[in-house]
Amino acid sequence: MFACRRSLIVNRRKPSKSGRGRGSAPEELRARVARSIRALPPGTVSSYGAIAKAAGWPGAARQVVRVLRQVPGLPWHRVVGSGGAIKCLGEDAAEQRFRLRMEGVTFHGARVDMKRHEFRFKSLRHLVIESFESLSHGTNDSIPQCNHSVTQ
Numbered sequence: 633m634f635a636c637r638r639s640l641i642v643n644r645r646k647p648s649k650s651g652r653g654r655g656s657a658p659e660e661l662r663a664r665v666a667r668s669i670r671a672l673p674p675g676t677v678s679s680y681g682a683i684a685k686a687a688g689w690p691g692a693a694r695q696v697v698r699v700l701r702q703v704p705g706l707p708w709h710r711v712v713g714s715g716g717a718i719k720c721l722g723e724d725a726a727e728q729r730f731r732l733r734m735e736g737v738t739f740h741g742a743r744v745d746m747k748r749h750e751f752r753f754k755s756l757r758h759l760v761i762e763s764f765e766s767l768s769h770g771t772n773d774s775i776p777q778c779n780h781s782v783t784q
Contacts, residue, residue, distance in 0.1 A: 665699045672710040674735045676751035686753035716744035
């Protein structure tokens with residue numbers, strides 16, 4: 633027990649100068665990841681890496697996992713590992729498989745049939761344009777609207 637405590641003390645990282653922890657994600661990117669996950673229709677799946685890339689954060693598959701854990705209400709069961717592997721463990725893996733089957737997703741052994749069920753995201757440009765259009769139409773109440781006019 634003493635060795636475990638000591639390793640925790642030795643391995644503790646100092647906070648960054650910006651005041652945020654090393655692993656905290658910027659709010660805009662977290663929102664894009666959550667929006668990408670919500671865009672997955674029933675009966676389709678996507679990989680952690682594909683979601684990160686669609687959100688404009690390539691190579692941040694671990695951050696997608698973090699967002700899935702932190703944001704309630706996301707369809708977490710539609711996110712799988714690359715190649716269709718279910719990455720959850722124990723009862724969570726059984727629940728994910730059950731939920732996907734209820735949506736009509738088929739499996740090849742332990743993996744999702746990605747050729748049939750993988751969701752293809754639009755390009756990042758379309759995702760950004762859609763988010764700006766939703767802001768201009770006032771569909772997102774959580775972000776304040778700017779009422780200033782620009783004069784030239």
